[in-house]
Amino acid sequence: MKNKVSILQISISLILSNVFSFAFAAESSEPMPLNMTRGVTSISADVYDLHMQIFLICTAIGVVVFGLMFWAMFFHRKSNGHKAANFHESVKVEIAWTVIPFIILIVMAIPATKTLIAMEDASEPDLSILVTGSQWKWHYKYMDHDIDFYSILATPTEQINNQWAKGKNYLLEVDRPLVIPTGKKVRFLMTSDDVIHSWWVPDFAVKKDANPGFINEAWTNVDVPGIYRGQCAELCGKDHGFMPVVVIAKEPAEFELWLSQDVSRRQAAKEEEQRLLAMNMSFDELMAEGERAYMAKCAACHQPNGMGLPGVFPGLAGSAIAVGDIKQHIEVVINGVGGTAMQAFGKQMTKKEMAAVITYERNAWGNNTGDLVQVKDIFEFMQNN
Numbered sequence: 001m002k003n004k005v006s007i008l009q010i011s012i013s014l015i016l017s018n019v020f021s022f023a024f025a026a027e028s029s030e031p032m033p034l035n036m037t038r039g040v041t042s043i044s045a046d047v048y049d050l051h052m053q054i055f056l057i058c059t060a061i062g063v064v065v066f067g068l069m070f071w072a073m074f075f076h077r078k079s080n081g082h083k084a085a086n087f088h089e090s091v092k093v094e095i096a097w098t099v100i101p102f103i104i105l106i107v108m109a110i111p112a113t114k115t116l117i118a119m120e121d122a123s124e125p126d127l128s129i130l131v132t133g134s135q136w137k138w139h140y141k142y143m144d145h146d147i148d149f150y151s152i153l154a155t156p157t158e159q160i161n162n163q164w165a166k167g168k169n170y171l172l173e174v175d176r177p178l179v180i181p182t183g184k185k186v187r188f189l190m191t192s193d194d195v196i197h198s199w200w201v202p203d204f205a206v207k208k209d210a211n212p213g214f215i216n217e218a219w220t221n222v223d224v225p226g227i228y229r230g231q232c233a234e235l236c237g238k239d240h241g242f243m244p245v246v247v248i249a250k251e252p253a254e255f256e257l258w259l260s261q262d263v264s265r266r267q268a269a270k271e272e273e274q275r276l277l278a279m280n281m282s283f284d285e286l287m288a289e290g291e292r293a294y295m296a297k298c299a300a301c302h303q304p305n306g307m308g309l310p311g312v313f314p315g316l317a318g319s320a321i322a323v324g325d326i327k328q329h330i331e332v333v334i335n336g337v338g339g340t341a342m343q344a345f346g347k348q349m350t351k352k353e354m355a356a357v358i359t360y361e362r363n364a365w366g367n368n369t370g371d372l373v374q375v376k377d378i379f380e381f382m383q384n385n
Helices: 002-027 042-075 091-120 252-277 283-297 326-335 351-363 375-384
Strands: 127-134 137-142 147-151 178-181 186-192 197-201 206-210 216-220 226-232 244-250
Touching: 042 091, 127 178, 127 197, 127 206, 147 252, 178 252, 186 197, 186 206, 197 244, 206 216, 244 252, 252 351, 252 375, 283 351, 326 351, 326 375, 351 375
Parallel strands: 127 186, 178 244
Antiparallel strands: 127 137, 137 147, 186 216, 197 206, 197 226, 226 244
16 A cells, blocks of 8 residues: 555656746746757747647646546556446536637637748848758758858768867858848748758748759858857758758858858959969879868769779779769769769869869879869850850
C-alpha cells in the first residue's frame, strides 16, 4: 500500500514540477536549450507564445485526465470493496466527451489561425530576395537591386576532418552572408535548382521549403541588428549538413552603405577581369589559385586526391574529361552536366577561378597535360557558346 501511494505521489509531483518549470520559463528571459527560441521578430514571438499556450493547455489536459485516472484507480480499487459499474450508451457521457474537446480545439484554433495568417502575409514588402537552393549552397538575388551571389560554407575542411579544433560557429559560417535591413519587411521567394531544400532561420520563425519548379513565399521584419544563423532543414543529399544560412541584419543606413560598397566591389571585379584578359598568368599562379578553388568548390564530390567516390562521383585523375579535349573540359565546368550532380559553375566562379581550376585539374594527380587555361580562354568560350 505504501509503495502504491509513494509512486502516485512521485508521478503527481513530477507532472506538477514540469508544469511550474515551463510556466516560469515562459516568463523568464533565460535561454531554454530544450525549448524553441523566442526569436527577434514579432512573428517569432507570436509563434513562441502560441507554442507555450498550446503546451500548457495540453499539460493541463494531461494533469486532469491522468489525475482522474489515478484517483479512480486508487480510491475505487477492488481491495477497498468496490465493484466495476456496468453501463453503456450514456447520452450525457457521449455529449460531454464530444462537446468538451470541441471547445478546447476552438480555443486552440483561434490564436493558431491568427498567427498562421500573419506568417503567410508576405504582401507589400520593402525588399524582395530570391533564395535558390543548390546542392549544397544558397544563391541570393536582390530583386530590387542588381545584386546576386552564392553563399557557401566557410568552415575549413581541416575542422571537418578533425585536424583543427572546431570553431565557435562550426558548420554555421559562410563566405558571403545574406544582408538585410532592420525595421523593413523583407520577402523571401524560395525555389531550388535541383532537389528539395528548406531555408530555416529559427530566430526569424522562418522555415520554408525550396522546391524545384515552384516558388514559395516567406517574410521577416527584424528589429534587432545582429548575425542570425540557420541551416537547410530538408535532407537534400550527402552534404546536407554543410549548407548553413547566415543573415546579417543592419540598420537601414548601414544597409544602404553595404549596397553601395557591393556596387563598388562588383565594379572592381570587372576591372580586374579586364586586366586579366590582357595578360597571361604563370603556371605556378594558375596551379596555386586552382588548388584553392578546387578544394573550396570541387573536392567535396571529386575528393582532394581527384579519385572521386566510385559509383557516386567520378574521379578526375586520368579521366577523359581532365586529359581529353580542353574545350569539352571548359564546357563541363561552365555549364555542368544535365541529369547529374555536376553543377554549372559559370555563375558560381569568377573567370579567373574557372581558368585556374581547369588548369589545376589537367595537371594534378599525375594528369600532367601541360595545358594552361587563361581568363581570355574562358571569356572567349562564353562569348561564342
